[in-house]
Amino acid sequence: MSDDNSQSPNGSSKSLMEKIVQAFSQEPQSKEELVDVLVDATDRDLIKQSTKQMLEGVLEVSDMRVRDIMIPRSHMVTIDISQTVEEFLPTMIESAHSRFPVTNEDIDHIEGILLAKDLLPYAFSKDASEICVADLLRPAMIIPESKRVEPLLTDFRQERYHMAIVVDEYGGVSGLVTIEDILELIVGEIEDEHDDTLEREIRHLSGQVYQVKALTELTDFNQYFNSGFNEEEADTVGGIVMHGFGHMPKRGESITIDKFNFKVVSCDRRRIQQLQVTIPDDHEISGKLSD
Known part of the structure; x- marks a missing residue:
């Protein structure tokens, strides 16, 4: 007499190969389908x-460039x-950063x-004013704008660097990127006591482009960008973006509302999470909340 739980010759109910085939019999064929699998697994409390969100962050990083x-x-x-400690110390304290690019004449050098x-080590030294900054410098990692973020994270880990200077095709400095910037894409914002609440919700990327959390209060958004979206x-x-689409958008979809372009950076089946906002070229923003 046989039953549905018949064992394989090695005594197990299913062979390892059978389990593997079953696990991947409906494997995702694209990143979008993989995200759907993750959403379904979350809905069923499997993860x-x-x-x-962390796994989605890993997928996003794989598509990004510096x-x-x-x-x-x-x-x-x-x-x-050329600055002395007394000259640059206020800048260091005000910024609360731990690493600073040191330039020679201009930012491109x-x-x-x-x-x-x-x-x-020199904090309580009487000779602090005689410190030569050049003697304390660490080498700068230089990378092109086109470098992919995923291998950069590997480079950071292997070389034990935490910051890289980004240059354009002509060798001019475009900006900088830190290991924290990459990790925040994966695990979410890493907040500390120096972070401002508004800065965590609205982040300037480059030029007229900003990254904005979808849950940013519309009042705050209007004040920051000098925009006039209907707060009622x-x-x-x-919510404004959802209303504009008229449906739940997918990652990568974009829409222009009142000359502001909104691109969905991350979302799930129920809500938008992150937006990339491009403001009009001639539009001036306040960059802060009113008192």
Whole structure:
């Protein structure tokens, strides 16, 4: 007499090969289908929401290039190699950064990277004013805008670098990228006591392009961008975008509303999570909330 749970010759109910075939019999054929599998697994409580978001972040990183996530040169905080400690220390304290590109005459000539911690041995020295910044510099990693983010993360880990200077095709400095920028794409925003709430929701990428959380209050969005979206129509910028589409958009879809272009960077079946916002060239923003 046979039954449905008949064992294979080696005594197990199913052979390893049978399990593998079963597991991949309906394997996703694209990244979009893989995301759908992750959403379904989350709906069935097979994985946590945080796990799904992290895996989606890994998928997003695989498509990105450095130019998509770099801090533009206009937002770089640098130190000139000719400055004394007394001259650049206020800049270091105000920015609260731990690493600073050191320039020679202009931003296109990067001499190296100064780590704030390398100044600690001189903090209580009477000779602090005589410190030669050039003697404390670490080598700068130089990468092109077109470099993919995924191999850059590998380079960071292998070379033990935390920051890279990004250059364009002519060798001019376009911006910089840190390992934290990449990790935030995967695990979400890494907040510290120096982060401003608004800055965590609205982030300048380059030029007229910004990354905005879909749950950003529409009032905050309007004040930051000097825009006039109807605050009675939706509470968040994501709501305005959803209303504009008229359906739940997929990652990569874009729409232009009142000359603002909104591109969906990440989403699931129920909601939009991150947006890439491109503002009109002639549009001036406040860049802050009113008091």
